[in-house]
Each structure stands twice: as structure tokens, then as C-alpha cells.
Amino acid sequence: MNLFNLSLKLKGFPIQETNHLLHQIQSISEDKYADYLNKQKQAIIAYHLKHNPFYKTFAKNANPNDWNSIPVITKRDLQQPLSNRLSEGFSKKNSFVNKTSGSSGDPFIFVKDKFCHALTWSEIFDRYSWYDINLNTSKQARFYGIPLNKKGYYKERIKDVLGNRHRFSVFDLSDSEFEKCITKFKSTTFEYLNGYTSSIVQFAKFLEKKNLLLKDICPTLKVCIVTSEMLFQEDRTLLETQFGIPVINEYGAAELGVIAFQNLDNQWIVNSEDLFIEILDENNQVLPYGQTGRVVITSLYNKAHPFIRYDLGDIGTLSNQSTLKIPILKNLTGRTNDLVKLPSGKTAAGLTFYYVTKTVIEDSGNVKEFIIEQTQINTFKISYVSNTPLSEKDKMKIKAAIEIYLESGLVLKFEQKERLNREKSGKLKQFKSFV
Numbered sequence: 001m002n003l004f005n006l007s008l009k010l011k012g013f014p015i016q017e018t019n020h021l022l023h024q025i026q027s028i029s030e031d032k033y034a035d036y037l038n039k040q041k042q043a044i045i046a047y048h049l050k051h052n053p054f055y056k057t058f059a060k061n062a063n064p065n066d067w068n069s070i071p072v073i074t075k076r077d078l079q080q081p082l083s084n085r086l087s088e089g090f091s092k093k094n095s096f097v098n099k100t101s102g103s104s105g106d107p108f109i110f111v112k113d114k115f116c117h118a119l120t121w122s123e124i125f126d127r128y129s130w131y132d133i134n135l136n137t138s139k140q141a142r143f144y145g146i147p148l149n150k151k152g153y154y155k156e157r158i159k160d161v162l163g164n165r166h167r168f169s170v171f172d173l174s175d176s177e178f179e180k181c182i183t184k185f186k187s188t189t190f191e192y193l194n195g196y197t198s199s200i201v202q203f204a205k206f207l208e209k210k211n212l213l214l215k216d217i218c219p220t221l222k223v224c225i226v227t228s229e230m231l232f233q234e235d236r237t238l239l240e241t242q243f244g245i246p247v248i249n250e251y252g253a254a255e256l257g258v259i260a261f262q263n264l265d266n267q268w269i270v271n272s273e274d275l276f277i278e279i280l281d282e283n284n285q286v287l288p289y290g291q292t293g294r295v296v297i298t299s300l301y302n303k304a305h306p307f308i309r310y311d312l313g314d315i316g317t318l319s320n321q322s323t324l325k326i327p328i329l330k331n332l333t334g335r336t337n338d339l340v341k342l343p344s345g346k347t348a349a350g351l352t353f354y355y356v357t358k359t360v361i362e363d364s365g366n367v368k369e370f371i372i373e374q375t376q377i378n379t380f381k382i383s384y385v386s387n388t389p390l391s392e393k394d395k396m397k398i399k400a401a402i403e404i405y406l407e408s409g410l411v412l413k414f415e416q417k418e419r420l421n422r423e424k425s426g427k428l429k430q431f432k433s434f435v
Contacts (some may be wrong), residue, residue, distance in 0.1 A: 002136040007162040013096075013118035022122045025273045033325040037276055040300040045070060048306040052087040055306045072284050072296055072309045075100070075108060079368055082109045090304040100254050107357065107367070110255045113304035119274050120257035127261040131223045131248065133192050139220075140165035141185070143195025143203070145352060148404050166190075170199040170349040171405050173339075178206040185218040192222055193243070197229035198339060199349045204235075204242040215244030225250050229350075230332070251332060253312060256299055260329040270318070270327035274301050277327055278309070279318055290330075292317040341435055343378045344407055350431040356401045357430075369420050374433040379411040389416050 299307040319328035
């Protein structure tokens, strides 16, 4: 049964229509692709200038026929109540609502209209099919976090059932937990792994220590897809060696979907069907292929919320081999998260703090930026920029969440700042360990 497709349809996501649109877009020839992109860019800008009060004010001097007149929008620009940013006719009830991970340190709530979100899933289905993976039938070994509050936990578990996947926790990367993983792989016909790079790398290191090959343990495995964090070459080699299957690099963002996906020729193919990617310099000028700059993306179909010339906070380079229809991402700087090492000996993924900081990501947009630094084995410093200081209630919520996701007895120090120090790339790393 195609449970995944069925679940999308029941939620009102028109997956059949977006599958058809995706195939139409992919059939456009290279020589006509510029016309397609220009038409969609002008259409989405014109729509938001007419139907989105926030964007009317933000881009008051924008001309849909002049791309250079379109301002770059940042995450900081979007850190205000969601109700201010919705297009006319859209609400939380008739749209897909989510939060950015906060991995860049600039969290906010966003929406996508249902057609746009369905198109995101059509894109994912298409990319996974390159490796003979079908979301409806292929069993996934998922190395992701999960909310530990009752409502969020069971919501994700239901999604896991519908998505035909088994979730392995990234909050505990101990040998005893990895032994349980091995047992599950022995008894389950998994076809692929998917999840946070650092967590999957830790699993591969465990296999290396035990002199085990995952493909021998689970012969049905076809591919490993890593996401959310940088994949270094030495880690890719380790994964391929210990898993015995191809390792695929995925680059995406919650608010945009898949941005780039590695193909069978080891090229990082950018999603040019429903996104338009640019590489800009510090003056917002477009850089030619081969030069490194800021990754700025336009969502061509999201009518509920404007992501037009949206600065992700990442630094990247498009290959000289790129074309408008097939842009190729040469490299990406950022999205590297350290591991959290704790007094008990437990190790957890740095992205664990995504689930902790969600407790203070409020619709009010009070917390603008934050970083978490582990200064000692038991001490964490949380520096943040906000309109008003965190209340004692908020601090207690964070402490309680950290006890749930990590362990008790940790020392937390809070410091409100006017600005935070960024890395040389310009990216604000959410978690950094000095241990």
C-alpha cells in the first residue's frame, strides 16, 4: 500500500498534480529554460507584491521585470510574528507550518502553501528514485532527533509509520545503543539510511571498532543519504567502507526542501525545478560560476510566504559546468556541528540543541540569534541576542529540556549580548565545543 502518498493526499497535499508539474518542468529543453525561470520568478514576485502585506512593504521598490531591483531577504527580516508575513487567504490552518532548525542561529516559524509543499515531496520522490528508493515501499533507517514531549513524540512516531521508517535516536550515541541498532538491522529489511551526518559517522566508527560491515548485517541496504551537516571526504570514505553502499550528500532547508542532491556521477545537482539559486557577493551582486559567495534562493511556487532572494546564511560555489537547467553545486561551507560529550560518558549529536532551543523559539521572534558553547565537560554557555532578556521561566524551560534530551547536573550560563561573533564564512555556528 502506498501509505506515504495516501497520507499526503489525506492532508490535502495534491501530490499527483505536483508530480505531473515536475515532469512538465523536467521536459523543458535547456534553450527554453531561461524563459521558464524568468516567467516563474516574475510570477511569484508579482503575486507577493499584490497579496502579501509584509512583502509589499519590504520590497516597495521592487519591479517584477527587473531582477536587480528585488531586495535580498534574510532570516533576521523574517523574525517577526507569522501573522505579519502570511499572504492574503492563507493561515496556519490551510498551510503547512514548520520551524527552521535554528542550525544557523536564526530560528523562525514559516509556512508553505499545500501545493508548494506537495511539490517539495515530488522533488524528493524524484531524487530518491535515482537510487531505486521509493518512499512508499523502501524501508528507511532514520538517524534523526525526535521531540520528547508526549504530543510531539507520538506525532513523529505516526509519521514514521506512514513514512515506512524506523527512527534511531541521536540523543544517545553510546556503544550500548549502537548494539541495539545492530540488532534492529539484522532483523529488518532496510533499503536505505537517512539522517544527520555526525550521528551516522559515529555509527560507522562503532562498526569500524567492531570490524563489522553493515551490508553483511543487512544485505537489503542500497544507499546512505546524509543531510543537515557537512560531509567531509574522510567521513565519506569511512561510511562507504563500513556500510558497503554508496553515500549520498543531500543539501536542504526546512523552509525550501531539497536544494541539492548528489547524482550517480557524484555531482551535487541543484534543484532548479522549483527553486532558483544564486551565488552573491557582499554587495548582492551575482557571481559567475566558479566563484564563492552567499547562497541566495528563491522559492518559485510558495504563495503563502515569500522566500524571494532568500539568504540562507551559507557560503557556496556553483561549478563552471553548471547551466540554468542543471546547476551543479561545487562546494558548500558550513553546517558542521560538533558532538556533545557529557560527564556521564554519553555522547550526543550537536543538533540535539535544535530540540532544546525549540523551547524558546516563540512566534514573537524575541530571540534573534543564539550560540551554545561547551566550555567544560559539564558547563554550557548560552549567548543570545533578543529584544528582552530571557525570563527565569524561559531559562527553567531550557534547563528542563536539556535534562530530558541530555542529562541532569549540567551547569548552564546565560548571557544576553548585543551581537554575536560569527565565523570567517559569515555563518553563525549554533553549537561549539571547547572540550
